[in-house]
Amino acid sequence: MNHSSTQPLEYSTKQNSLNILGFWIFLGAEIMLFGTLFASYFTLENRIGNGPSSAEIFQIAPVIVETLLLLTSSFTIGLAIHAMRLRHKKAMLSFFAVTLILGLVFIGVEVYEFVHYVHIGAGIQVSAFTAILFTLLGTHGAHVTLGLFWGIMIMLQVKKRGINEQTANKSFIFSLYWHFLDVVWIFIFSFVYLKGMM
């Protein structure tokens, strides 16, 4: 393998390149996981039994807020990686912190939304539709929650050890994960919420 000095730090060793490639393969599996959840959602979305339909429970305002939060956090984690490549540790950690705060607010809005659904009689056990809705949204939300803890660990390591081959590699892989969660959200936003409210 060619490790020229023009390669960013996070690719700089053979192990690092393989870590990144390996993570992309994991993301390929994640695409398939969410593919099966979407397939189930489309099958069950009209099986509402005696419960409410998607058009009756979805609200546009929290959905727009959640979308803007995740889109912006995807942008700021990109800026964090850019700052890392400039070896600008302080800016990198600031962008990382902004990203995680946006993620935390996203989870807050989503929890509000879930509580609201349960409150208006659309809990997970009400119908096939609410069951798959909570499963799909919950799987995405669980990924974001995991990402918050992972991101904090990465920040602590960068703070303690500085930007080196290992921490740069870990940070870049975290950024891939975070962007991927934004991609999944785009599909939830389009084919769960907007399609349901159209």
Added chain:
Amino acid sequence: MKQLFPLKQVMGFVFSLVLTAVALLVYFLNLSFTAGMTILLITAFVQAGLQLVIFMHAGESKDKGPIYTNIFYGFIIALVSIFGTLLTMLWDM
């Protein structure tokens, strides 16, 4: 300060906001199901491609061949699962 906000990523962010606004038209306008779904399919997949290429730097390393192959493979399996399910469960074919 300026060097911390590269033009490519700022433009990518602005474009992703524009795509979101276009997708929201299906909520605010009274479109047919076909027209609405066409808009959503286009905006969602362009948005996903934008994230992969601009923000995730999918094409920047020497592993770009395996990376793109793997991502297309993931998407193909996901789409076959989804449309196969639609065919058997919803479209009665």
